[in-house]
Amino acid sequence: MTHMYERDLPQNAANHAPLSPLSFLQRSAEVHPNRLAIVHGALRQTWGDTYRRCRQLASALQRHGIGKNDTVAVMLPNTPPMVEAHFGVPMAGAVLNAINTRLDPETVAFMLDHGEAKAVIVDVEFMPVMKKALALRKATTPLLVIDAEDAVHGPGDALGNQSYEAFLAQGDAAFEWALPGDEWDAIALNYTSGTTGNPKGVVYSHRGATLNALSNVMEWDMPKHAVYLWTLPMFHCNGWCFPWTLAARAGVNVCLRRVEAKAIFDAMRDHGVTHYCGAPIVHGLLVNAPTDLKAGVPAGIKAMVAGAAPPASMIEGMEHLGFDLTHVYGLTEVYGPATVCVKHPEWDTLDVGERARLNARQGVRYHLERDVQVLDPETLAPVPWDGETMGEIMFRGNIAMKGYLKNPEATQAAFKGGWFHSGDLAVQYPDGYIKIKDRSKDIIISGGENISSIEVEDVLYRHPDVLAAAVVAKPDARWGETPCAFIELKANATATAEDIVAHCKKHLAGFKVPRAVVFGELPKTSTGKIQKFELRKAAGSAAAIDV
C-alpha cells in the first residue's frame, strides 16, 4: 500500500495548473485593465487593450493554421508588436523565434529553415534583409509573412501577405486561448550568436520563462507598475524574460527603436523610467554622454548590466549618474541572467575602487535558479573558494534551457554530468561569489602562462582615455601567444600606444602587458558584445611593440 501522503492526493484541474507567463498577462488585464502597458511614440496602450490584441494575434495565427509547436519568427526592434508577440504567439500554442535584427540574410535564412518557421513578422526597417533571406530560404513549405509597420519609423515597401494590423483584425479579441498542456512545453526559440559554425537553437519552456521572469522581480525588488525602458533588445534571450516580468508587474513597456543617448535620457524624463537593462556599451553611452543630455534625469533609476564584466570605470560613472547598477551574468542557455552580484551594505564604506572590484564579480545564483558553482570541467568537483583556482561556471535548476533544437549531441554535451556547462572560466571567492576570468577560448597562453584577457582589459579600462578595450591572443614565434590590445579612445583623447603600455606596466605582471596596441572602433555584435573573433583575425597583422 502506498504511503498516506501519496495516496488519493493527485494533481487535478483544481489544484494544479501549468506555470506560464501567459497567466501574468491575463491577470494584469483582469486586475489593471486601464493601466498603461506600452508607450511608443504617440501610442499609449493599456493592459486591457494589450490582452485583447494578443488574443487577436493568437486567434489570427490559429485561423491561418498555426498552432501547437509551430514556430513563429519575428524580426522586430523593441516595438509594440514585439511585446505582443511574446504573448500572442504562445497563446496560439506556437513558439516565438525572435531573430537578431542585425543579422545578415544568410543567417536569417538558416534560422527560418532550421526553426521550420510557419510565419514571420517583420518590421518595416528590416524588410530589405528579410526579402533577401526569403529568397535564400531552402524550405518550400508556405511561410506567412506579416509586415509590421511603425509610424515612429515611417513608411517602407510592403513585403508580405498583409500588414500586422490587418492580420490582427482577422483575430477574435475574446479568443479562448489555453495554457500549454504541460509547463515544459516550448515557449521560445533563441539562436545563439555562435562565432563559429551554425547558430544553435536554444529552446525555452513555459516553466523556465515563468521562473526567470519572477526572479527578475525578486532581484530588483521590482514594484508593481514599474516603468521599464527597452534599451535591451527583446530578441536577446527574450529581453532576458522582461516582457513577461513587466506583465507580472502590470508595468509599463517604454519602447525604443534605437539605443541613442538623447532618446534614452528623453524617455527617462518623459515617462518616469524606473528600470532598464543593457550591455556595458549601453551604460557606457550614458556615462560618457554630454552633460546637458543628463540634466533632470530621475535619480535612483535601477539598471542591470550584463554581457561582459563591467569595467570599474563604468561602475563609478553609473554611481555619479545616480543610477543603481546591478551586475548580472548569464547566457542564452540560461534565459539571460542567472547570476547576480548581490551588493551588501558593508561594501558602502569601502573606497570606490574596491567597491567597483567587488561589484564587477558575476556573483551568486539568480533567485530561482537551483545552483551555480565553479567546477573542474573534467571531474565536476568544486574548486576551492580561494579566488584563484580556475574552473568552469556551471548551472543547474529551472533556469536552464530545455536543450538545443534538433541537436541532441550538443544538448548532451552541454548538460554532461547533470550541469549546464557555460564555457566560462572563473574563480570562486571565499564569500561564494564567482568571478569570470575568461571564456575558455579567450585565454591567452604566453610562454606556458595563462593570461586572462579580462584582467588586462580591466586595466586598460582604468586608463582615462579608453572608451572600450579588448585583448586577444596574437601568435608569437617565441611565446606561442602574446596579448594584443584593441582600443577605442574617447573623443579628443590623445593616448599613444606607448602611454597604454606604460599604464599596463604599472598594474600588470610583465608577461601580461600587451605586445601590440591597435586603435580604432571595435567591432560589436548587435547586443554590444565586442566581436573577439574579428579581432583575432586582425591581431595576426598587428605591429608588435618593444615592451
Next chain:
Amino acid sequence: MTHMYERDLPQNAANHAPLSPLSFLQRSAEVHPNRLAIVHGALRQTWGDTYRRCRQLASALQRHGIGKNDTVAVMLPNTPPMVEAHFGVPMAGAVLNAINTRLDPETVAFMLDHGEAKAVIVDVEFMPVMKKALALRKATTPLLVIDAEDAVHGPGDALGNQSYEAFLAQGDAAFEWALPGDEWDAIALNYTSGTTGNPKGVVYSHRGATLNALSNVMEWDMPKHAVYLWTLPMFHCNGWCFPWTLAARAGVNVCLRRVEAKAIFDAMRDHGVTHYCGAPIVHGLLVNAPTDLKAGVPAGIKAMVAGAAPPASMIEGMEHLGFDLTHVYGLTEVYGPATVCVKHPEWDTLDVGERARLNARQGVRYHLERDVQVLDPETLAPVPWDGETMGEIMFRGNIAMKGYLKNPEATQAAFKGGWFHSGDLAVQYPDGYIKIKDRSKDIIISGGENISSIEVEDVLYRHPDVLAAAVVAKPDARWGETPCAFIELKANATATAEDIVAHCKKHLAGFKVPRAVVFGELPKTSTGKIQKFELRKAAGSAAAIDV
C-alpha cells in the same frame, strides 16, 4: 516521429529542479549569511546560523529514524523553533504538522493519531495540554517528544525525552539534505478548525508552498530584508506561508509569543517592523489601543487582514494609524490567502466610506493562483458580474491543497468539477471583484428572504460603540429564522439594544434588522474568528425585541 520541440529535450538534473521553499533558506544563508533572520527576546540569529540549525534539526530527526513522509507535529507559539521547524522538518523529508496551540487535549490527541506523528515538539507553555493529549492518544507506536524551552516564557516541567537544544546538538550542521524527489511531495499538514465533526487534514505540497510564498512577495512588493512581525500564528496555514516568504527575502522574523497591543507597538518601534498580518481582531486591538501606546510607531507599515471581511470602521482606523492595509481572503485549503483586494489609485479620491466599501471586498485572485470565480455550485456556470447574483467562490490552480489526508471522499467533493469549492457565498462586481455575502451555513433565511449576516454585521460595526459584532439565525415560529445580534461594546460605551436596533433601521431593510441583541464578550477561535456555532446555540434563548 515526435515533434521537434518534444524530441531530445527532456528534463534532467541540469535544467529542472523541484520547486521547494527549502531553496529559499539555502540561498539566503549563502548570499546573506550575516543578515538577521530571527529576533526573539534577547536572541539575534542570522540566516547563516538559522540554516545551520535547520540542518541540525533535519539531521537529528533522520538519526532518530524520521524521514520521507513521516509526520512531525509541533505545538509551538511564534518562537524560533517554530520558524526552524518550517525548514528542518521538510529538510529531513518529513511533513510538518503545526497544531493550533489553543486546542483541547482531545483534539490534539486526534491529530497526533490521524496524522500518525512520529515526533512532536512542544513549547513549555503547552506541556500540560500535550501531557493530557499524549495520555489520550490511541496509537501505540513510539512518539519522540521534544521539549522546546524558551527563556522569554521561563522554565516549566519537562515532558519529553529531551530538550530542543539537546536534540539539535545531536544533528550535523553540515547535513547533506536533499530537495524532495518531486515538488508535489507533501511539506505540511494543517488541520481545519472544523466546527462540526473531526478536523480534516489539509496537505500542502512543496510546489504550492513555494508559489504562495512568492505570491506574498508579489502582492506586497515585499523588498529584500523586510522586517516581519509575527502577529499571525504560524500554526495557521503555516503563517500563510510567510516563514517561507521571509526566507525568500532574507527578511527578519520578529517573534512574538502573545498578541498584545503594547508588545506589538514596542516591537514595531524597536525592530523597525515593516510588515505584519492578522485577523481583524488583531488590527482592531491596535486601532482601539490607548493613544500613548501608539506614539512613535513607524509610518507606512504594511498590514494584511484576513479571516473575515474587515468592517469599514477598522479600515478607517488603520488609515488613521498610518498603516497600509491590504485585505486578503482565503482558507486553509488554499494555503491561506488566495484572493486580494487590490487597491487602485482612483479610489483615493473617493470618500472614506466608499473607499472602505471597495476595500472590504475579497477582490481578485492571488498572483500565482490560476483562477478564482463565483460559480453556480450546481452547474459551475459563472454568475453574472452584477454585484447581486450569489454563487460560490471557487478556486483552481497551484495555490490549492493536494487534498485531505486519508479522506478521498472529502477530497473529491472539495474538487468536484475541477474547482476547489470554498463554501463561501459571494457576488462578483462588474470590475471582477468578489464580495463574500456569507458562508453557506451562515445565511439567515427569514420569511423566505435570504439575509446576509455579514451585511448586518457591517452595519453594526459602523455604530461608534461597537467593538465586535456577529449575527446568527435565531429560530422563529413565524419567520422561520430572524437575525440575532451579539455585540461586544467598547470600554465605557453605553449603547442599549434599542440604540442598536434604531441604528440598524437607518441602514437596513426592515426584515434584516436584528430581532434580538445580546451584549457580552464574543467567543473566538485561536485565530480571532468569532465562533458562530457557539452563538447559534445561545441565540435560541435570546430575548426577542419588538422591532
